[in-house]
Amino acid sequence: MRPMQSFGSKLKRGIWLLTWALLCRFTPNQFHGWRCFVLRLFGAKLGNNNFIYPSARIWAPWLLETGDVATIASQAYIYNVGGMFIGHHAIVSEGAYLCGATHDHQDPDFPLISKRVEIGAYAWICVRAIVLPGVSCGEGSVLGAGAVCAKDLEAWTVYAGNPAREVSKRNDISDTGDGAS
DSSP, X not given: OOOSSOHHHHHHHHHHHHHHHHHXXXXXXXXXXXXXXXXXXXXXXXXXXXXXXXXXXXXXXGGEEEOTTOEEOTTOEEEOTTOEEEOTTOEEOTTOEEEOEEEOTTSTTOOEEEOOEEEOTTOEEOTTOEEOTTOEEOTTOEEOTTOEEOSOBOTTEEEETXXXXXXXXXXXXXXXXXXXO
């Protein structure tokens, strides 16, 4: 079986993890600007006024993009091997897990398969919800607490359960006059 990551990739991730642990992990919750600055140093493409909490875990900041006013809450895990986009005013709540990779269980070498995850503007991934590789959560979609999402979510629709199923529609709040559309 071949290694899934090169030595250079492992080294880069190690430096990232050490940097986050030393410079961000134990900062006060209000130091969002500082944490965004550190993420940008490692290649994250972040919008303005993001709220990224100190206990959030981001696998590879160089594969993370956000819009303005995006939130990655406490203990959220962004496993963004295939890249990740979190739209403006989107929220990834406490303990949510956004998973951008899996393995080919049919292949004896068990190779890594990475896929981009996209969270649309105004979407809300609730506490302890899981978004699986390759999923696109439409604008304003809501994935309820503890739900597991393996398929794309339609815009302005609320989902719950495992597997996630549509439970209701949501009012479109994107035209709020704040200039963020």
